[in-house]
Each structure stands twice: as structure tokens, then as C-alpha cells.
Amino acid sequence: MSGGIAFFDSGMGGLSVLKHFLERFPGTSVTYLGDTARFPYGTKSRETIVRFAREDARFLAEMKPDLIIAACFTVSSQAFVEFSEEVRPIPTLGVLEAGARVASALTRSGSIGVLATEGTIRSNAYPRLISGIDPAIRVFAQPCPLFAPLVEEGWVSGAVAEAVSMEYLAPFLTKWKSVDTVILGCTHYPPLLPVLQKILPDVTFVDPGYELALEISNRNLVKDHPERHSTMRFFVTDGVERFLRIGQNLLKRPMGDVVLVDPVSEKLAEHGERS
Ligand code: DGL
Secondary structure, eight states: OOOOOEEEEETTTHHHHHHHHHHHHHTOOOEEEEEEGOOOOOOOHHHHHHHHHHHHHHHHHTTTEEEEEEEEHHHHSSSSSHHHHHHSSSSOOOOOOOHHHHHHHHHHEEEEEEEEHHHHHHHHHHHHHHHHTTTTTTEEEEOOTHHHHHHHOOOOOOOOHHHHHHHHHHHHTTTTTTTEEEEEHHHHGGGGHHHHHHHTTTTTOOOOHHHHHHHHHHTOSSOOOOOOOOOOEEEEEOOOHHHHHHHHHHHOOOOOOEEEOOOHHHHEEEEEEEE
16 A cells, blocks of 8 residues: 555654644544554664664655654654655655744743653754744753653543642743743643643643644645545554553544554565565
8 A cells, every 4th residue: 555644653652643633634544653662762862763763764665655754753853864864755744843833933932941852852953943943032941751651651630640740840930930832842741731731821832743733734745535545554563452552542533453563674574684
């Protein structure tokens, strides 16, 4: 099968990005690869992220999609150029730009907060992007490593979620009070939005997955295939049952079949590069 839009992520978090896409493009065929065996990416070195991203993207490229989207912020911030080269001429998109543009347009104070993984913050990708849009805007970044496991456990409200969120958002209540717009710069953070809003009620939170889907629509990046029966295909590298169980909460719809794959050996075996 060829055509359609392919997404990949370090695991199931990217389903929160896919969710917005499917709401806007319900008839489009999609393929999703979640690299659950190697999750998380957010704490790994850039070299490792680049290698994983290349392998994931190459696996999807074999299916000849119309577009490959890195639904993972860690990949988008550290390995976008490399994975895009790997799958050329298939067009690619990352998940950072649309949200950065919207946040830059929304801020009145000229101070934007970014919540993300350590890797995304270390890459400096958001400050670079935002200063390219408006050099006067200041960016304040906060890594939130406990958010991903909290969301994976479904603990998106209640005492624990509130305590952890309070800890991470404390700087915005003290030294970064000028921040009026915060980017949810990680696949796992949007489900925590109600808790975050309760702590920072005057701040506007930007969900980059939503903004990406809107931008894809505005730029007409999705080709219509009205004659084709639309499909949703899911591949994971480990834990099919867990992916189905937790992923459906992030996607907000049933997933159907999830297939276990090994992007590395399948690709290498096919090309005879492995003994
Ligand atoms: N998907 C990752 C991201 O958006 C979050 C989880 C991880 O650390 O892999 O950055």
C-alpha cells in the first residue's frame, strides 16, 4: 500500500498528535509507528536519537507515504534534518514550528514558556525557532521528566498530578511571572492541560499537535484520495497490549489491530545488509 500520512514517535505519546490530525482529516489513511521498545527518547543522547529516528523513518518510507511526520518533539528538535535526508524525496514535517509560530503570535508580554523533555530543551530548538520569528521574545524552558510516566499511567488528575505539576510550574509563579504563553512541547503533556491551567489560570497554553493539524490544513499538505478506502495502521516495537490499552485514551478512538515490528532488522534483512 502506498500514499497516506505516516507518523512516528518514541512510543504512544504521538497519538495525541495523531488525534488532532484525524479530527481534521477523518478520511485520510494513516500509519503510525511507536518505538515503544526504545522509549523514552527524551533522556537519550543526540547521536542515539538521530539513529533511532533514521531507522523509524526508513521503516515508514518503505510504505511510500505522501508525508512523514515526526510526532515526537525530541526527534523534531534533534534529528529532523537527518531523518528527512534518510527518506528523501518523501516530504517530512516536525511538530515544533506550528506551535512556535502560534505562541509567538499570541504572547503580549514577549515571554514564552516551554515545557518539554530534557533532550528537547538541551537542543535549544524552541529558543532558536522563536528568535527566528521574533528576536525580542524571551523563552523560559522547564524540563518535566515525570509528566510522561504520569500520563502513561493515566494519572492526569488528582493529588499526584497536581503536586508534580506544581513543582514544575513553580518558576512561572515566581521568577518567570512575565510568561503569558506556554508551549506544551512534548507529546505526553496535553492530557495534563486541566491541571496546568488550574495552576496558571492566566496563561495561554499552546498544544502544538492541534496547531500542526491546522497548519497542514491551511497549507493543503494532504492530498485527497477520494476513491481510496481510508485505513489506520499501527506498528509498535514492543508491548502491543499496553499500547492498545493506554493509547486509546490518548487517541480518543478505537485503534483496531496493532502489529509488532522491528524496524531495524526488517529493513536490513530486506536489503541483505545483515548476515
Ligand atoms: N515523545 C517524546 C517527546 O515528545 C516524549 C517521550 C520520550 O521521552 O520519548 O519528546
